[in-house]
Amino acid sequence: MPTTTTLYFLLLLLLPLFYSFYQNNSSTMSAANASFLSSLISRRSIYVLSKSLPTGVTQSKIQELVNQAVKYTPSSFNIESARVVVLWGEESDKLWELTWKSVEAVAGFPDDAAKAASKGKIQNFATGAGTVLFFEDQDVIDKIASIYTAYADNFPIWAENSNGLLQGNIWTLFSNEKVGASLQHYSNLIEGEVAKTWGLPASWKLKAQMPFGGIGAPAEEKEKTFEGRVKYFGGESA
Template sequence: MNFYELQQQRRSIYALGNKLSQTPEEIFNVVKKAVREAPTSFNSQSVRAVVLTGTAHQKLWEITLEQLHAIAKSEAAFQKTSDKINNSFKSGFGTVMLFTDTDVIKKLEADVPNYAENFYDWSEQGLGIADYAVWMALAEMGIGASNQHYNPLIDEAVQREFEIPKNWRLRAEMPFGSIEAPAATKDYVADNQRFRLIK
């Protein structure tokens, strides 16, 4: 499979199951390699990753449901959200949580003051690249995933439950698992609205 075919294979998969042939350790090692090789500004390596499987994965989505229930406008609205989480994210094999180490960013801001106002934005670019690299690596293994953002709603509870350092700022949650149904057809914005070649 070439790079472009792999890009097309990487889709948001919501029908997740827990029937994977890979072990948690194998998946963890793939995530580590993908994040390690992802570029960051000034080689800051500010991205942190935590892979949850088994009961830890289940606990993350229980925490998310608890936090969402607390702010739900109605039981009917919460039920819709609850169904989505229980039938998709929680039913998967695991979740990759991606963080930015804010201590790294603060040090860069102090050490290179001329670029201080840019380092947070650049860290977000680094996080996005790492996120995509992990997602592509999972897709290459035939593992389905989607990108979720329940942060900052769940941040404090996640820090307590999983003993996450306070300087790690949660940026994304990526539930993954076996692909139980394919992704929907993807629509594309017309090329002439997105791209330009200037010579």
């Protein structure tokens, strides 16, 4: 008959198997998904930025995060049409200066107060450490569309989808490092000046701008819900 000591050690050996069975057969979220979901929840629009990145976050680390996001974000037909430019310091300041000039030239402000508010908002983006610019290479999209003509009209849409994934991935990676960021869309007003200022190919079409830096103030709380936005058919109810 087994001794108490033998049973004790047998139990120790079996515990990992019981735990593995529980993990694989319960509805409990995996540690990896819990961590990923936490990252999604933590990512917020940060509008009050500083030029000082958090302790331990260097320009090299930011650039490595961007590189890896660009490398591993999927694209339709693996065309990898997304392009990214990172502007640091004075180069980022230059972007927001030309953005304000472009807005000022076309916007019909009702009064001086509205103009000052708009200028202040744009100048605030220059208070960060840098800006990420997101592009799509139209030449790459046109080439794949000419090959798969049945899907030609869809490739620009799919490219936009992939670019959105890339923007979200970089934003979330920044958030994990306590780097604040927001996503801005002045593309149609500044695309030409951006290409000329930084010598970019004409085929690079600007999609979004992401000012980033140290977090000067936390994001405001917002109500979020999935109610009424998701439907399930068949299977178990959510």
